Amino acid sequence: MDTVLEMRSITKQFPRVLANDQVDFDLRHGEIHALVGENGSGKSTLMNILYGLYQSDGGEIIVRGQKVDINEPRVAIDLKIGMVFQHFMLVEPLTVAENIVLGSELRKGPFLDTKRAIQEVEELSQKYGLRIDPKAKIADLSVGLQQRVEILKALYRGAEILILDEPTAVLTPQEVEDLFKVLRALRAQGTSIVFITHKIKEVLSLSDRVSVLRRGKKIGTKATSETNEQDLAEMMVGRVVLFNVEKKPAEPGEDVLYLDRLSVKDQFGQVKVKEVELGVRSGEVLGIAGVEGNGQSELVEAIAGLRKTAGGRVFLNGQDITDWSPLKIKEAGFGYVPEDRHRRGLVLDYSVADNLILGFHGKKPHVRGGVWRDDKAIEENAEKLIEEYDIRPPVASQPARSLSGGNQQKIVVGREFTQDPSLLICAQPTRGVDVGAIEFIHKQVIAQRDRGAAVLLVSAELDEILSLSDRIAVMYNGQIVSVMSREEVTEHKLGFLMLGGRLEDYRAGEVNGHAE
């Protein structure tokens, strides 16, 4: 196979970090090359250099045998390099077709040729099997479809080299499957693809080769068939990573959380949680599995007091806490790791130290005399938690924004867990978090369980549910379909129930042919 792209000893120095340290990278014609590494390892930087958004401080880029100087995206586009960004580069009020042609507009005289643009987008979407309505406004599209527009944008410009920066981070499992199908089809048509991710499973299921970066350095490139999960994780983190959390059997006690026919509506007035009855006992992890959007978020927010209930009651340690204020619920012994840490978990522009007292900022010892901040106590608290929860870099005064996703999450986890709450809700606790941090957070969750906390875990990652939970509830269409002990559950069974299948049918053997 021909090499279409070569990057040689690329170096990029940012004010405080060496983001790329003499990195070599190459891409062959018609392959999917996964570029992996923990957050902050320099993957995106390397690809931004290739796309002309950053200028490297050293090294050279060779595209199809020619040494090139890519100093702005225009040059990359002309070299038939396309990039799909993690945060979409789409203009929301414009239509799909307008977004796709932007910068390379089709004209009739001085005017836009909208008709031809729509027609070409339609042809393109047919050719690659990426169905889309060219006249739809971006703002009205789902995240998965928006990503499709991004891919079409690159293909419209004739991209033969396609870079995707963590494309699965924002997608639901079904959308991920769709994306993989598309990428395989593109590969079959001769597109060379760089796939940035930190999810090892994706690497193994999709890529032909894989390159690993760690702290700005290239660790190695391997054929995907010659490596495995353990091997890749070690390359990424630099030490042995345990995937299966070691835990002793649960010793559950009384119900700490009890939901009595709880119903919740979303902001549009639609009932998203229907009369859910559920108990979570002290000393156990109850995992809620389910495709996202089946009411998990609303359920959790109603318990946390962030959303009004529409019926039923919530009991915490026997006390009716229905529709209490979030602060009062917190004070009653509730710890919460929200699914969107940027919106609900952190104030990104506050320092790590201030983020570590959020929610407890009005309490002793952080406040003296009821009014004044006690900076010394806040600092001490920060130092203690930074040490305990291994938050890196260990600088209390840094804004939370400057930390990697994994370390941001450790701030939230540290803050909530250290209060020893009797009920702990962890919603998507490891979303956008790298392997090393996942392992750490999982250990902490189990430690909380062993301390006697009732843990309610909501996750879209089946692996996470399976490895942490003592009991598993499946949520579908606003209802808890069934609650099973960990031993009764297989991945296949969960998948069946999550998609709306009924337990009776499963037992009746309708799918027994596939059941393990």
Place this chain on the structure above:
Amino acid sequence: MGDILALLFNTAVFGAALRMATPLIFAALGGIFSERSGVVNIALEGMMLMGAFTAMFVSHQTGMPWLGVLGAILAGLLVGLLHAVFCIHYRANQVVVGTAINIFAGGLTVFLLRYYFGAAGTSPSVATIPDITIPLISQIPWIGRIIGRQNPLVYLALIAVVVAHIVIYRTSWGLRLRAVGEHPRAADTVGVNVFRMRYLAVALSGALAGLGGTYLSIAHLSRFSEGMTAGRGFIALAAVIFGKWTPYGALGACLFFGYADALQMRLQDIGIPTQFMNMLPYVLTMVALAGFIGKSVGPKASGQPYIKG
């Protein structure tokens, strides 16, 4: 009661409304271009004032009012570039820069007026752009009496609205303009030069505001007087928001404000205080902003300097 109705639908009032709206229309179009590119332009007031002064000055010096128009466009363009340099290149706070330009223009025009004409308050009378009669249209009953005979700048303003609409929604430049004001990085990643787009848009904004000022000093009146824009730049800004950043919307808002202005002069006769009518544009804008008349959402990146990389 009949008197009031007759007054409300009086062709003379409508004609006056169109005239009062003209400077607002130019300035509002300027505001639209600037904000659509992502640069807040509260300096419209100052740009209009500079335009008004320059038009008078050139007309005074040359006796040719159309040269005055050209001069005003140029003056507005230069002030626009000044705004652009600070907002785009130096990434200064756009509201602060705009305010500074307004104060600066206020002071500079007074200084120049006194320096050249020695007179405080107003300039001498200068040659103006005469009204023209449109042959056929002036024959149409009722409508003819409103738009049949007006100043060429009034017609130009109406044409400018249509042209602006076409430019923004039908040309590739307009597509890029909208993209740059909404999501500059997205535009950058497909090879659109964000800085150049913004410089062009803000300069154009200044030129249009300057043109708006022209109407005040050498069409509506025949002289420049200190602070003669009297807040029209801000009303134009209100029209931009009220019209949801679209040329036709802004036209509607300007006509409405112009109508209120025209009516105000007549209503004094029947005892409604002028101050009340003067308040109207601002009250309406607040009502609009509060979301009573549909949501008015501006370009997302408006007010945010773009930093590359």
